[in-house]
Amino acid sequence: MEExxxxxxxxxxxxxxxxxxxxxxxxxxxxxxxxxDTLHLVRFxxxxxxxxxxxxxxxxxxxxxxxxxxxLKIQQAWVDDVDVTSQGQELxxxxxxxxxxxxxxxx
Numbered sequence: 638m639e640e641x642x643x644x645x646x647x648x649x650x651x652x653x654x655x656x657x658x659x660x661x662x663x664x665x666x667x668x669x670x671x672x673x674d675t676l677h678l679v680r681f682x683x684x685x686x687x688x689x690x691x692x693x694x695x696x697x698x699x700x701x702x703x704x705x706x707x708x709l710k711i712q713q714a715w716v717d718d719v720d721v722t723s724q725g726q727e728l729x730x731x732x733x734x735x736x737x738x739x740x741x742x743x744x
Contacts, residue, residue, distance in 0.1 A: 643732075644699040648687070649707045650680045662698050670695055685709075687739045697735045704739060705730040713742040 644660075660674040672695035677688045687704070691697075711728040714721050716736050722728070727744065 642698075642700045643703055644701070645703045645705060646676070647705050647707060648678065648685070650678065650685060650709065653680050653682060655679045672696075672698065683743060685739075685741045685743060687741075689737055699735075701732055701734055702736060703730055703732045706741065706743070709743045711741050712744050715740045 656678045658676050658678075660676060662672050662674075670693065673692040675690045675692065677690070679686045685706075706729055709729075711722070711731060714728070714731045716731070716733045716739050718738070718740075721731060721733060731739070731741075733739070
């Protein structure tokens with residue numbers, strides 16, 4: 638879902654395991670170049686890892702990304718290995734810029 642050039646990803650993680658999806662973006666006219674991002678989600682007992690792989694030589698079309706996690710609370714979050722949470726926070730979403738890896742410690 639795109640809102641004000643912010644990409645919102647709604648994550649509904651199931652039990653432990655992996656899932657894969659692709660995000661296709663274009664200018665909305667069906668012509669010209671278009672990026673394709675592959676999103677790979679891995680869930681472990683107490684954390685999630687989301688990796689994004691870009692295909693094609695295209696600019697990232699969004700100014701920010703909001704990752705909304707449904708059914709679980711985020712205890713700590715790392716975006717490209719940088720801690721982006723404050724001590725004691727419990728969140729159901731995080732916001733960041735373009736990323737390649739997000740790791741979430743969950744409750």
